[in-house]
Amino acid sequence: RELYVGLGYRALVLLPLQTARHVIGFVVFSRVEPFVWTPETLATLRLTAEILANALERRRNDAALTERLAFEEALSKMATRFISASVDAIDGAIEDALRVVGEALHYERTAVFLMDDKREFMGISFEWCAPGVTSFRASMSGLPIKQFGWPLSEIAAGRVVNIDRRSLPPDAAAAKRVLDRDGFTTLSTVPMCIEERVI
16 A cells, blocks of 8 residues: 555556466556446456466466577587597586586586495586586595485485485485585486496
């Protein structure tokens, strides 16, 4: 009331912008003079709100589709580059792939961790950081899997692990220290396997 009286409006109708799935916002119709909103007028405004909601949802879906297609095209180019890359060029191709994925999906960091031959340690081998994000390559090399515990033990066993700082399990003390130190709230880890063996 304070907001609209302060703006000088005497009559308003607020209608939800409702799509098939959810409310995405609302639309306001207002007048500076007192006004009676008849059922016929309200029916017209509801139809207007429905048309606007559908148009906005279509625009949102089109933008999401365009972004998805652009990402799939980037993945296709990435795969082609790996196929044709010489052995000496693979490291550069991996680093570029991490950048492409990070930028496309709006991540702050993407990284590849590899296990040693004895499967006792895990260390960062490749990393891409968004501008302003500090690398943790030096502090995340040679992590002892058994000593670190969760989630490295889960990753080494071949499981996808989604990490949320707000709901860590009791045995995640080391992970909590790393998240607090680097200022991250969420991470997702996906195992890399060759012939069903996590590398």
